[in-house]
Amino acid sequence: MVKPESTDRVERLLALLLVHTMKGTQAEKAIELSVAGFTNVEISNLLQTTQGVVAQYRYTARKGRKKRPK
Secondary structure (H helix, E strand, C coil), rough: CHHHHHHHHHHHHHHHHHHHHHCCCCCCHHHHHCCCCCHHHHHHHCCCHHHHHHHHHHHHHHHHHHCCCC
C-alpha cells in the first residue's frame, strides 16, 4: 500500500522536473500547471512566487481567450 505522503512527494518532484524542463515564461508554466490540476498555492510554491502573481497569470489567460461565435 502506498502512503499518501509518498504520492504527494512524487507528484511534487514530477512537477518540479516539468517546470525546469519547460521552455517559456513563468506565466506559461503557471498556466500549464493549472491545467494539470495544481492550485494557485501549489503553483506559487513550485515557481517560487506569490499566490497573487499566479492568480493574475490565470486571470490574464482567461481574459485573453477569444469568445466563441454564436
